[in-house]
Amino acid sequence: MPQRTVLLVLFDGVQSLDVTGPLEVFAGAELHTPGTYRIRTASLGAAPVRTSSGLTLVPDQDLADAPAPHTLLVPGGQGTRRPARDPRLADWLREHGPRAERLVSVCTGAILLAEAGLLDGRRATTHWAYCDKLARDHPSVEVDPDPIYVRDGHVFTSAGVTSGIDLALALVEEDLGREPALTIARHLVVFLRRPGNQAQFSAQLAAQTARREPLREVQQWITEHPDGDLDVESLAARAALSPRHFARAFQAETGMTPGRYVDRVRLEHARRLLEDTADGIEEISRASGYGTCEAMRRAFVRTLGTAPAEYRRRFRPAVPTR
Missing domain, CATH: 3.40.50.880 (Class I glutamine amidotransferase (GATase) domain)
Structure with a gap:
C-alpha cells in the first residue's frame, strides 16, 4: 500500500x-x-x-x-x-x-x-x-x-x-x-461515524425558540412526546389557537413549519435510540412516532441517505438487536 x-x-x-x-x-x-x-x-x-x-x-x-x-x-x-x-x-x-x-x-x-x-x-x-x-x-x-x-x-x-x-x-x-x-x-472516544449528510443542527438548535409561551410549550411537548398526536390541529389546540393561526405563528417565530419541526424531532429521537439502545427497529419506529418500520426507513433514506439498520451498524456495530 x-x-x-x-x-x-x-x-x-x-x-x-x-x-x-x-x-x-x-x-x-x-x-x-x-x-x-x-x-x-x-x-x-x-x-x-x-x-x-x-x-x-x-x-x-x-x-x-x-x-x-x-x-x-x-x-x-x-x-x-x-x-x-x-x-x-x-x-x-x-x-x-x-x-x-x-x-x-x-x-x-x-x-x-x-x-x-x-x-x-x-x-x-x-x-x-x-x-x-x-x-x-x-x-x-x-x-x-x-x-x-x-x-x-x-x-x-x-x-x-x-x-x-x-x-x-x-x-x-x-x-x-x-x-x-x-x-x-x-x-x-468518538462515533464512527456521523454520515456526511447529517444536519449540522438538531431541530431544537436549528429552530428559533418561540417568543410566546404557548408556542414554546408546544415545542417542548413535541420534543418530549415524539410518538404523540402531532398534527397541526392537535398542536394548535394545545396552544389554544386556530390551526391556521397556529401554523403561521409557529413558522414566523421558529423559522420552520410545524410539520418540518416534528419531522426533525422524530428523526433525532429515532437516531438516539438506534445509537444508545438495543431496542428493535419496530419498537423504535413506534416510540419515535413513525408507526411502521417502513415509514421510518423512508424518513431515514430521504434525510440521511441510509436505512435505520445501516445507520445503527455505522454507529454501534456491536449492539445486538432484539
Whole structure:
C-alpha cells in the first residue's frame, strides 16, 4: 500500500481543533497501520503561527518547499477571513491546490479554497455561520448549509470544528477500511461515524425558540412526546389557537413549519435510540412516532441517505438487536 502524504496548512488565526482533530485521526491511522500516512504541517515562510485560542504551533516546513501531497488539508479559523487573512495563502492554494490528489477543508477553510477558485462549480459546505457569506461572495460555488461534510469529486469540505474529525475518519475508512477507522474512533472516544449528510443542527438548535409561551410549550411537548398526536390541529389546540393561526405563528417565530419541526424531532429521537439502545427497529419506529418500520426507513433514506439498520451498524456495530 503506498504511503499517502497529508499536508496541513497553518496560518495565524487558525482554529487549533481544525488542525489537531484531523491530525490525530491520521496519526492514529499511521500508528495502527505503519507506513500508510506521512503527516506534515507547513506555513508561509515556515513561521510559527498563533491559533485563534492563543496556542502557538511550529510547522515542519515552509509551504514554498512542500512537495505535492496526496491529501492537502486546509483548516479554518479567524485567519481565513478578512482583514486577518493573508492574501498569499489563496495565491499558494491557487497554484498548488490542483496538484493534490485529495483537497480537504475544515470549517471556514472552504473560504480559502473558494478564494483560490478551487470550489468553482462545486458543491461545498462550511461552518453554518458562514454559509451565507460563502454563497454571497462566491456565487459560482453551490453552498449546502446542512451537511456536516460534502464530497464533490476529489474535493471534500466540512462544517464547523469537530466535523473535521468525522471527515478525517471517513477518509481513513476510504483508504484503509472500516476496522482501522473504527479502532481510531474508539481510541478518540468518538462515533464512527456521523454520515456526511447529517444536519449540522438538531431541530431544537436549528429552530428559533418561540417568543410566546404557548408556542414554546408546544415545542417542548413535541420534543418530549415524539410518538404523540402531532398534527397541526392537535398542536394548535394545545396552544389554544386556530390551526391556521397556529401554523403561521409557529413558522414566523421558529423559522420552520410545524410539520418540518416534528419531522426533525422524530428523526433525532429515532437516531438516539438506534445509537444508545438495543431496542428493535419496530419498537423504535413506534416510540419515535413513525408507526411502521417502513415509514421510518423512508424518513431515514430521504434525510440521511441510509436505512435505520445501516445507520445503527455505522454507529454501534456491536449492539445486538432484539
